[in-house]
Amino acid sequence: MAEERMAAGGLRIGGENHPLPSNDHAARGWRTDLERLAEQRGLTRLGALLASTHPDADRLVAVLELSPHLNAIALKHPEWLEELTGHPASDLAAETIAATARLPEDGTGEAALMTTLRQARLRIALFSALSDVFGASTPAETSRVLSAFAEAAVGAALRFCLLDLKRRGKVTLVDPSDPERDSGLFVLGMGKLGAEELNYSSDIDLVVFYDERKPLVPDPLDAPETLSRLVRRMIRILGERTGEGYVARTDLRLRPDPSAMPLAISVAMALTYYEGSGRDWERAAMIKARPIAGDRAAADLFLDEIKPFVWRKYLDFSAVAAIKDMKQRIDRHRGFEDVGIEGHNVKLGRGGIREIEFFAQAQQLIAGGRAPELRQRRTEDALRELADGGWIDAGTAGELTEDYWLLRRVEHAIQMVADEQSHTLPEEAVKLRVVARLAGLKDEAALRATLLPCLQRVDRRYGRLFSEARSAAETEPDAEALSRLSRSAEDEGALAALSGLGYGRAGDIARIVHGWSLGRYRATQTSAARSRLADVLPTLLSAFGKAHDPDAALAAFDRFLAGLPSGIQFFSLIASNPKVLDLLAAIITAAPTLRETIAARPHVFDALLDPAFLGEVPSLDLLRERLSVFMDLSRDYEDALGRLRIFASEQRFLVGARMLGGVVEADEAGAAFSNIADVVLEQTLAAVETEFAASHGRVPGARIALLGMGRLGSRELTASSDVDLILFYDHDETAEASDGRRPLAPSAYFARLTQRLIAAMTAPMREGVLYEVDFRLRPSGNKGPLATHLGAFRKYQETEAWTWERMALTRSRVVAGDAAFAAEVEATIRAILAERREPETVTKDVAAMRQRIEEGKPARGPLDLKLRPGGVIDLEFIAQWALLTGRADLDLVGAPSGAVLAAADLAPAADGKALAATMNCFTRIVQLLRLGPGGARTADAVPEGLARSVAASLDLGGPEAIEPWLDAETSAVRAAFIGVLGDGG
Known part of the structure; x- marks a missing residue:
């Protein structure tokens, strides 16, 4: 009676599922057989359960009737069912896995190990299956249990093989009590094992590597053969069928080049393969790769080294x-x-x-x-x-x-x-x-x-x-007819479809489109590229048909296509994201600068596909975080410079596209472009410093700070701005040379470091140029040293600097370098600017300088807004004059000119807030025009779409109103300039 009461709790499994047998008669027979077996083996709790009306008895018997596999395990090992009446299935599974992870025990032979592993596998199979079928564990939990056991079993087999080779003098172990540690040999679980998602009767996918630098095999030449034999033996221990079944069927075909490579592959060989010959399916396989046995530290290092192979720089x-x-x-x-x-x-x-x-x-x-x-x-x-x-x-x-x-x-x-x-x-x-x-x-x-x-x-x-592109194409009018343009330029149905989309010269457009299929352009030379283009052709033609002038838009796309170095990635991108075609059409027809950027570096278009594109303008901190993540995958200095170019060009392109799409107001773009420059310059300076120090060491007490000047300094960069910089440095007074293997005197050290920095930014690489750089605003211009000692700078400013040099300092801020030194540099600049000069002298110098610029560089048209009288320079000079004469607070040093004007006390000669409003309008025009052709100086020369964007930014009726509006505004600004500064005469 006591045992019946113990059994009253049923099996310690739980769950709400109550499976029914498929054959009631067979189920009753199995129940009788199992009850008899329990009695024979003295399994009193199991026998009591089977003799009771407890629902677990019915659930158990139903499972045994439904599954011949589980039936065989239960009848062979009914004592395991007895265990389930006293212990939770999850605990028994965990204990079995833990015991497996401790194998092999001292003195265990191969046959004994194989038997132990197989019995452990059957226990896991029974416990996990009953938990799964009863509904006590989710499929995810079942998969984790199965994966954990497979991992433990592989580890046990590997340790056995290592110890046996050690006994035979074939390998040298750092610690025989922990044979895996520092061995350099490791096993990666791939596929579902790597993801901890094994199915119930799954093969396990394994790849075995070894670090050839570790002394596991005394003679490195013997390593491939010795370790491949080890792998072969490990696989046999796991996979050979015996009277107890098997542990795991194994598959090693996910290793590099399985038809040619040994079963154990050196890390160096693997890295060479992945970098040179790795395929997309191998990248996909490596997503799930996880160290499951062997030297975990070596495995983690290897996985870190192949990250650039798996996780590409570009959206792929x-x-x-x-x-x-x-x-x-x-x-x-x-x-x-x-x-x-x-x-x-x-x-x-x-x-x-x-x-x-x-x-x-x-x-x-x-x-x-x-x-x-x-x-x-x-x-x-x-x-x-x-x-x-x-x-x-x-x-x-x-x-x-x-x-x-x-x-x-x-x-x-x-x-x-x-x-x-x-x-x-x-x-x-x-x-x-x-x-x-x-x-x-x-x-x-x-x-x-x-x-x-x-x-x-x-x-x-x-x-x-x-198939999104295909689905999109199917919704386009006459998609089938349009697709026939790949085969013929004279198909009447295709010509009618083009006319229906709004193309005025359907015959000419048809000939252009058909020409793409002939492979005349580099982008369409391969059959794969032409196939991708054909897939998206109807959607593409429909998108350009929505342009203001479809024929001109398509012709612009044809010119773009002619300059595209490769087409497969670009067409694949469009095929996967047809929604970007409308924006692409706008870029190609309205923004030549962005169009040329895509043509030279098609991957910049990736940035538009980030889901956050429409919803955010990244802050400085967010940009810094994203760049840091991207740079973490850099393999070396050159790769780091390439990644910096990719990031900068993508982010600049992104700001321009957002301006064109109306996500970013044009007068906000300067801050966005400047944030990009800030984070990129921080990383560039750090990379250059590290690389330079590898050869030349560091100067004792060295501190450096990179000062941004001009548009960078005032956070008003445009899409095409270069960056004006000064590199400041300081060091211990007693320092005579750097401490590297190739020491340099401090002045030479920092001059060479600056040269290296300039090269890092301006060297043409496959990814383009990072920034064009100008260091001419340093003391003494091109005649002075490239790097500037802060003490020498302070002395120069006190004794030699011209008014224009102090004007330049009003648009300055430190963008990278040592934080404490940066604060010291900025404090020095504030102190220099606080030293008041005669206001009359400053006023006269500023006005005279504006006059010299006007005479030496006259405006080249109405839209030359920087140089035309009453344009941007007039407003910038008023702002700089206000800072130099105390009409604006020095806390505004490094602020945008509009912010300085808004805060400046210009009365009674001018209204600072009105000038600030005009400056913001001018800024919008300048930012948008930088997306257009470089030589456009009149509204007629600006692409129509871009001209409409400019007019819209000013709330004007259309492009024809731009020049009259500018005439009125620049006249007002010039009058204010003369009122504040005179005419320079």
């Missing part, structure tokens, strides 16, 4: 195409065409597990180089981060996550039947009912009602990601 839309092609090959090879239930493969078939994985991995590969939070191994985590970052909506992430685990539950159920690595649903109704009940559903009808909508949802989501 060719990866989407590669993954799509991979899935299509699977479909063709396996014959997966339709969504269904009977005979459907829930892993590889349409709407299956692989489509959800590819959905996540494709977008991880696209953006993971920029967004490190996307570098998630687990599918569920990747979907969550994609939603959090705005790459997909939260509803899509939630839906796909729920569907993923439903599919995984069904997959587990399929495999529990016979422990087969199958993902295919049976075709017979009775067998479908078995799977349904193991998956927690009533019968095959319930399975169909639950699973079919899931498969359809996944198929729809996957199709939208990989």
